[in-house]
Amino acid sequence: MFRRTFWFTAGAAAGVWATTKVNRKLKQLTPESLAAQAANKAIETGHRLKDFALDVRAGMVQREAELGEALGLDAPAGHELPGVRRAAALGPTPPTTTTTYSYDETPASPHNRNEDH
Template sequence: MFRRTFWFTAGAAAGVWATTKVNRKLKELTPESLAAQAADKAVAAGHRLKDFALDVRGTMIQREAELGAALGLDAPPPPDDEQRLPAPRRRAALGPRTTPDTTTTVIKHSRSFNRNEDH
């Protein structure tokens, strides 16, 4: 008698457990649930990509600083740097000229370039 009761209870418990598992899996496979899972994975991938880009940028800045220090690019220029440059480069370093050398020509087209205007 106890044996039958034990196996009946064990079978009922296994049936309840299996039914619960199947119902959970069916809820996970609904279109709404799948869309939510895909959105969560896309957001997580976006965060990983952003973290990767930030790591690359940080490493790039660090490496540029190392190269600049090794090549002496971070050192301030000597005060008489403007005198050592050739004349064309000295003018370029000082900025644009105040008087323009060339005149600008305005070209006007006689026809419109809107293709929908002809139809």
């Protein structure tokens, strides 16, 4: 008699356990639950991307400071940049002219085929 009671109780416990497990899985697979899980994953991914971007930015600033120090680019505040230099052999640059035409005017061209002969 004790054996039958033991196996009956073990079977009932296994049934309750399996039913609970299946119900939990079904609740996880509902559209609302899937949407909530996707939203949580998206938020988590956004935080990770933000942290990554901040790490990259900090690394860029640090590396820029290292390069500036190595190249001597950290100029004092009173120091100004030199003016624009031109090569002496080239001489002064010719003035630039811009020609604007009205709607009715056309530039004179030796290859204009529409002129009267």
